[in-house]
Amino acid sequence: MTAPELPDRAGHFGPYGGRFVPEALVAALDQLSQAHADARRDPAFVAELDDLLANYAGRPTPLTEAKRFSEQAGARVFLKREDLAHTGSHKINNVLGQALLTKKMGKQRVIAETGAGQHGVATATAAALFGFDCTVYMGEEDTRRQALNVARMRLLGAEVIPVSTGTKTLKDATNEAFRDWVANVESTHYCIGSVVGPHPFPMLVRDFQRIIGVEARQQLLDRTGALPDAVVACVGGGSNAMGLFHRFIGDESVALIGCEAGGDGVDTGRHAAPLTAGSPGVLHGARSYLMQDEDGQTLDTHSISAGLDYPGVGPEHAFLRDSGRARYRGVSDTDAMAALELLAKTEGILCAIESAHAFAGALQWVAEQGRDDLTVIVNCSGRGDKDVDTAARFFGLVSQEDIQTASDVRAHEGEQP
Amino acid sequence: MTRLDDLFAQCRQENRAALIGYLPVGFPSYEASVAAMVAMVEGGVDAVEVGVPYTDPGMDGPVIQVAVDAALRAGTRVAQVFEAVRTVSAHAPTVVMGYWNPVEKYGPARFAKDLKAAGGSGAITPDLIPEEAQPWLEAARAEDLDPVFLVAPSSTDERIAVVGRTNRGFVYAASTMGVTGTRSTVGNRAEELVGRTRAQTDLPVCVGLGVSNADQAAEVAAYADGVIVGSAFVRALQDGGPDAVRELARGLAEGVRRR
Numbered sequence: 001m002t003a004p005e006l007p008d009r010a011g012h013f014g015p016y017g018g019r020f021v022p023e024a025l026v027a028a029l030d031q032l033s034q035a036h037a038d039a040r041r042d043p044a045f046v047a048e049l050d051d052l053l054a055n056y057a058g059r060p061t062p063l064t065e066a067k068r069f070s071e072q073a074g075a076r077v078f079l080k081r082e083d084l085a086h087t088g089s090h091k092i093n094n095v096l097g098q099a100l101l102t103k104k105m106g107k108q109r110v111i112a113e114t115g116a117g118q119h120g121v122a123t124a125t126a127a128a129l130f131g132f133d134c135t136v137y138m139g140e141e142d143t144r145r146q147a148l149n150v151a152r153m154r155l156l157g158a159e160v161i162p163v164s165t166g167t168k169t170l171k172d173a174t175n176e177a178f179r180d181w182v183a184n185v186e187s188t189h190y191c192i193g194s195v196v197g198p199h200p201f202p203m204l205v206r207d208f209q210r211i212i213g214v215e216a217r218q219q220l221l222d223r224t225g226a227l228p229d230a231v232v233a234c235v236g237g238g239s240n241a242m243g244l245f246h247r248f249i250g251d252e253s254v255a256l257i258g259c260e261a262g263g264d265g266v267d268t269g270r271h272a273a274p275l276t277a278g279s280p281g282v283l284h285g286a287r288s289y290l291m292q293d294e295d296g297q298t299l300d301t302h303s304i305s306a307g308l309d310y311p312g313v314g315p316e317h318a319f320l321r322d323s324g325r326a327r328y329r330g331v332s333d334t335d336a337m338a339a340l341e342l343l344a345k346t347e348g349i350l351c352a353i354e355s356a357h358a359f360a361g362a363l364q365w366v367a368e369q370g371r372d373d374l375t376v377i378v379n380c381s382g383r384g385d386k387d388v389d390t391a392a393r394f395f396g397l398v399s400q401e402d403i404q405t406a407s408d409v410r411a412h413e414g415e416q417p
Numbered sequence: 418m419t420r421l422d423d424l425f426a427q428c429r430q431e432n433r434a435a436l437i438g439y440l441p442v443g444f445p446s447y448e449a450s451v452a453a454m455v456a457m458v459e460g461g462v463d464a465v466e467v468g469v470p471y472t473d474p475g476m477d478g479p480v481i482q483v484a485v486d487a488a489l490r491a492g493t494r495v496a497q498v499f500e501a502v503r504t505v506s507a508h509a510p511t512v513v514m515g516y517w518n519p520v521e522k523y524g525p526a527r528f529a530k531d532l533k534a535a536g537g538s539g540a541i542t543p544d545l546i547p548e549e550a551q552p553w554l555e556a557a558r559a560e561d562l563d564p565v566f567l568v569a570p571s572s573t574d575e576r577i578a579v580v581g582r583t584n585r586g587f588v589y590a591a592s593t594m595g596v597t598g599t600r601s602t603v604g605n606r607a608e609e610l611v612g613r614t615r616a617q618t619d620l621p622v623c624v625g626l627g628v629s630n631a632d633q634a635a636e637v638a639a640y641a642d643g644v645i646v647g648s649a650f651v652r653a654l655q656d657g658g659p660d661a662v663r664e665l666a667r668g669l670a671e672g673v674r675r676r
Contacts, residue, residue: 010548020517020544022476024569024594026576165482166472178475183595185571282518282544283473295495296522298472 006319011199011286014322016315019198020282025178028185033200035101040207045100052096056129057086059093059211063219063377068346069359075366075374078228080216082240082381083351089382090212090240091122095191097208099126102189109133109188113177115142115170115236116307116354117149118382119193124158126191134158137176139169142306149386167300170236170310174284194237195314198285202314209243216377217247224375230255230365233379234357235275235328236308238317240381245326255327258317259361261303262330272301273330274313275321283311288318304333304390307354307382335360337394340384352382353390419538419563420510421586424463425621425642434638434673436461437623438666439514439647440654441468442501443493444484449659451501456659457650458508461670465505466541466645469498469515476543478598480648484655495519499535506536512565512586514541520553529556539563539586547583554583565589568614570606581618587643588614592626598648599629608640634672644673 006013019029039045053059064079082090095112102110110132114120120136127134136153140162143150153160166172181190195202195209213231220228231248233241235258248254263271271277274289281290283298291299291311303309320326340356342363343349351359355378362378384391392398428435438457442450454465470485470493477485502511513532520528520542532540539562545553547566557564563586568577571594580588592607593600607624614622623643628634634644646669653661 018549019546020549021546022543022569022591023546023567023576023580024571024591026546027571027573165479166486171473175473175475179478179596182476183593185594282521284475285544292518292522294522296471296519297489298518 006316007199007203011203013316013319015280016287016318017199017202018287019285020287021198021285022182024182025185025198029198029200031105032101032204035105036200036204039101039104045104049097049100053093053211057092057096058084060215060219061085063216063223066343066347069343072342072346073363073366074372075376077362078220078375078377079349079380080212080244080377082212082379083349083355083383087118087122087125088385089118089122089352090209090243091119091193092125093211093243094193094205094208094239095119095122095126098189098191099130099132102132102191103130105189107187107189109184110191111135111137111177111180111188112191112193113137113170113173114193115139115173115309116305116352117142117146117153117386118307118352120158120160121149121152121156123191123193124153124156127158128156135180136160137163137173137180139167139173140164141168142170142173145306145390146386170306171298178284194239195242195316196237196284196286196312202286202316205239206242206246206316209239210246212240212243212379213245213247216244220377226375227251227254228377229253229374230257231377232257232259232358232362232365234259234308234354234381235313235317236261236272236310236354237312238314240379242314242316244377244379245320249325256320256325257361257365258326258328259331259357260328261305261308261357262332263302265332266330270302271330272303272309272311274311275317275328276330280318286315288313288315289321304336304394305353305357307352308357329361329364331357331360337391339363340391341395349380350384351380352384353387355379355381419561419586421464421512421538421563424510425587428463428642432676434641435463435623435643436634436666436670436673437464437466437643437645438462438650439466439468439645440650441470441481441485441488442498443470443488443491444651444654445487446491447493447497451504453654453659453662454501454505455508456663457666458505460663460666462509462666464510464512466514466647467498467501467505467511469495469513469519471516471519474516476596478596478648480651481597484651495523499531502532502535502537510538511536512539512541512563513537514543517542517545525552525556526559529560529562533560533562537562539565541565541589543567547579550583567591568610570594570610574613574617577614578617581614581620584620587621587623588618589645590614590622590624590641592624595626597626599652600627603627603633603637607637611641631668631672634669635675638673638676644669
């Protein structure tokens with residue numbers, strides 16, 4: 001069986017995927033599977049989604065040739081500009097699809113987990129557009145790291161619930177979202193933000209993100225007449241990577257490179273790179289690679305990027321890793337930030353810190369090949385506005401005092417009538 | 418026949434429901450958790466659900482989550498669960514309550530072997546459904562352990578039938594759509610679910626989620642074969658130690674006998 005035909009009917013990608021959930025959720029997962037299968041065959045659904053993607057989200061996103069960055073990289077580098085999609089990342093592709101499914105299922109409320117806040121913002125956006133009630137669970141630590149996105153979600157009418165259990169990050173936000181879903185499953189759709197979770201989510205989210213690779217492949221063929229040598233994306237849960245990779249799986253000459261959060265370095269233990277340094281296990285409803293101790297307890301993760309700070313990864317990535325079709329590597333915080341700076345200064349594009357891991361991984365991969373005729377597509381999965389604060393601290397661009405003063409001034413201005 | 422089968426046969430003879438109490442191993446310490454499980458039996462609990470602490474207990478509400486987090490921070494290991502089972506099984510039948518990943522990591526066959534050797538009767542697996550359970554079913558069968566899967570108000574009759582055919586010991590009926598935790602009312606969906614389950618299987622049907630006092634226990638005992646109490650025991654242990662656990666068990670044991 002070739003990968004594009006996966007998963008099987010029970011949601012398995014080889015030994016990965018499946019459904020490891022409380023019995024209470026099975027009926028809702030079956031309902032969702034059915035709605036998804038019906039939608040795939042329904043021309044009206046496809047037309048409505050295409051219209052939203054084109055006229056609301058701004059697709060197709062451009063494929064930008066990064067000429068000055070290419071000189072530094074030693075390869076011809078093209079950027080798939082998901083940062084230019086509405087809400088500033090690829091997350092909108094998935095939530096518009098799931099919002100349409102929610103409507104089809106007759107549900108009026110959506111919930112979501114979010115790490116960096118990009119998926120939460122996208123879900124809040126779709127909820128506003130469709131008139132759904134929306135609750136977003138976000139780790140308390142992430143609400144501090146990404147306060148701007150918390151404000152965006154609230155402006156869009158969503159309720160944001162900070163999660164203070166466990167590690168206070170994306171993993172625990174996901175636990176809380178599952179608990180909400182179990183209790184409210186009859187009225188509520190859980191809009192999962194990545195290719196993770198129980199079947200059918202990994203397949204469904206992949207299908208809604210697949211457009212990234214479909215567009216990029218055609219755009220590059222139109223521009224250069226050839227396929228790329230590699231496509232590169234960052235991997236947290238792995239939705240932007242699955243979206244970019246999927247159309248290329250059958251193109252055997254194209255290397256698929258996934259870049260995980262190497263944190264302080266994959267040999268330090270302080271990272272979020274389960275495919276590089278984890279082992280197979282079950283978390284959040286599916287079997288995949290994860291960061292766990294010898295008792296099967298989930299380990300704490302570390303990454304400068306809230307969106308990649310997650311101990312698990314989508315099951316299809318686990319399958320692609322084992323089969324060797326895709327290669328995964330850990331990219332350290334330091335290397336990611338250097339790539340972010342390089343892209344900003346050579347191309348005038350400030351990417352999300354998540355996406356910066358892909359740029360760093362692309363630079364490393366090209367250097368390892370020892371050739372000067374390579375063409376690479378890197379998924380610029382999100383824009384970096386939300387990360388300016390983190391970057392300012394990392395690079396010491398402004399003093400701590402100035403950051404505090406600016407925030408005090410803003411708070412003061414906010415009080416004016 | 419496991420000790421659970423004997424227990425339910427005895428309860429039927431006494432025309433009452435069984436009382437099953439849950440506590441996680443390692444909270445507030447290993448010793449205190451085992452002492453509290455024994456106190457629970459002294460107070461009148463018929464079988465003990467020995468909890469395996471797990472970092473991501475998706476079916477548990479805040480009371481149990483906080484307790485297992487504390488147990489893990491205190492360094493509780495999966496292997497200690499078998500020590501606890503060995504001690505408590507001297508007083509009453511035991512089943513472990515464990516999320517799947519720690520069992521998978523330990524190795525299903527090894528887990529079943531060690532559980533059996535410690536005197537355990539079976540395992541409740543809240544995030545494992547029969548479709549994904551082949552390795553566990555084989556391991557449990559090899560050791561003559563009772564695999565216990567759940568049914569929920571949202572389960573179709575077809576799924577309830579599958580659980581009925583797969584389970585041994587009893588069927589765990591989740592009273593409401595939700596996570597563990599005490600509730601002011603148990604809800605009428607539990608009775609309907611028990612009825613639908615009885616139509617599919619002859620196994621005893623025990624109701625869990627939301628029961629915290631004698632009146633609720635009596636209400637559930639009127640239609641179910643067993644009443645499962647968890648969060649209320651954890652809270653009692655937290656607030657008043659093993660004595661409070663024993664006291665709570667006494668009240669609940671009186672409740673399951675009011676028929």
